[in-house]
Amino acid sequence: MPVNLDSLGKMDIFLSYQHLKTTLLCHIFVSYFLYNPTNSGAVQLNQGNLDTILASNELVIINFYADWCRFSNMLAPVFDDAADKVAEEFKEPGQVVMGKVDCDREGGVATRFHITKYPTLKVIRNGQPTKREYRGQRSTEAFVSFVKKQLADPIKEFASLKDLESMDDKKRTVIGYFDRKDVPEYNIFRRVATNLKEDCQFYVGFGEASKQMHPPGTPIVVFRPDKARSNEQDETFLGNLSVYDELNVWASEKCVPLVREITFENAEELTEEGLPFLILFHKPDDDDIIKKYNDVVHRELITEKQSVNFLTADGVRFAHPLHHLGKSQSDLPLIAIDSFRHMYLFPDIKDMEVPGKLKNFLNDLHTGKLHREFHYGPDPVENVPQIDGNKKPTTPPESTFKKLAPSKNRYTLLRDEL
Template sequence: MWFLGPLCSFSLYLCFAAKSSAVIFHAGVENFTSFNTYKVSLVQYYADWCPFSRQLAPIFESASEEFLDHTQKGEVAFIRVDCVFYADLCAEHGIRKYPTVKVQKFGIRVKREYRGARTKEALASFVNEHLADNLTIVNGNGLPAKKAKNNLSETNEQLVFREAISNEVKEITTLKQADFPTVHKWIMDRCVSPVRELTFANAEEIADEGLPFLLLFYDSKSAHLKRRFHDLVKTHLKEERQTVNFLTADGVVFSHPLSHLNKTPKDLPLICIDSLVHMYKHPLPVETILSDPIHLKQFVADLHSQKLHREFHYGPETVQQNVAQPTSSPVASFSSPAHVEKQPPSQTTPTESIFKRLGPSRMRYSMVHDEF
């Protein structure tokens, strides 16, 4: 096997003498950016003490053999990062478990990591998917629309350009600095939805991001509210997308989490927050919540300030209100009416998070700091 990275010259000579067809790069702080020119880089973040990392290592090496020609052309790189030695780098990349396998395209990390089978064939198939051309030109006499749609990736990073069928142009953007990072950011801002649909297929991935969920649970009669929820988040809560995952979910499919809120599908629609510790239901009807962005803004603010957490543990807080401030619309209140004297809190039993159970399994991963 050829080890390319921070190895001594004697070790490097022995590796070349073996004349294996596998090429694994060992990366760290000093050389990680040197792979930014590769079209696809598959990066395994590992720890030697993790048994799952050790099991994946020979499979990862074997998969790299399928792309020797691409590697020699500078198109594909199989990279391993030792998270014990390069702990700061792994923390910077958001590594929370071992092994974590991420993909980079021209140095830009794709948000969705690899969660498939740990086999040579599955890894090779995953890399081939990312190697495929992601630009399709469609004209009136060419590729049918349905076939073009199938070429779109789940990450929304692929674009389909077609010949104009009208002279109408919805938007023209002039970029003063049209380099790759600037264009990439511009595209992602317009292609990535601020609200995702939660399913059992993506629940592990979303829970693994470690961000609280703000969920709209709906049923068939209230599915039309998803568009209003999406528009409100996009327009008024854009700055919160780095701290909260805004999601919609079919409340009939996810009836189990509802039961922990003492709700059933008959109570749909409803909005709640799952902090991955506890669950908090918004007290107002969804129609009222969506009528004014102040309701969701206050709900998120109370999450960040720990007010929701305190009230679920110790009951409603009481505060002194000196001057009543008029508002244009009723604002959700998560505490009892204001008065001067604060009553001693009564401890309550908060609703435990359900979605944290859908996160990565300890049968496949070692969590960071498990060695302690």
């Protein structure tokens, strides 16, 4: 039977087309699962990919977890869902990655980041861990909102020097004066602002807006304190603006004050530092007493900064600790120590500015005198507490701020697992 060469040619073409079609479909199928994996959500981080991801992204949020931890398992689906939402919204490479670390498998990574509880949510900006962990609400919406806030421009640009007159004088401020934006010094200024935007407000002016404040070609950076709450003075950065570490260290020292305000948002972070609190409770608008307290702390107690946290607290918001002290808002202002076991009241706010009075009060905490005297009355001359067998020791008010520390209802605390 004669062979139809024309039919064979058409058959070859058909088979070639089918082979090409099958190959193309396979390629699409493989590509889909490579770039759209079924295990979507947060990126699994390990010793091999961690440094590359940190170095190539402006913002990385890491969930350090353990599979056996109940709170880790509660957070996992929420965090993965948030990671998907963030990936949809921020598609530009190098912006943000939400990652997760299995601490049982990656013990070296957990040690590197000093993980002491599960789950811990670390925030990394420009390759460097921030001072603050993520401690906000654990919902998809809250995580997405947090990412948006973190990626927002940390610097406000002013059009004229007059604009600076309307700055919030209850906040600490760093101001940059530059000829133009496309200079290396401004890139460094912006990196520092990104790291410290939760501690300071940052302003910048270019060209005509700032030329009165600096010589041509020589940018200047100035720190302006929270003048409503302290008597600190303006200070100009005298280091090299081309060296990131120099500017970052200087700005960090200026932006994080010796006396900090405690809020419900930062209380967990402050309690985790483990230092007793010396707290000025004040009326919301009483800036004068805050200034006086700042002055006393800077003048007399600065050497104690490694052993105590100096804080101010809105006495209306923190009415509960006042109640424990037997006080109310009508008794404001007042000073107290919270040792995380008990609270001790400074006898008279009027004595705050008497040289040595506040320092002695703090020393009495360290020596145990406050605790002894609360139980047994004033120490006798020989400094040995005498107990009346018929008198029951009293109990100092319990610490209320320890309840704002990392909670067993929110974390598995590693020290409790040992």
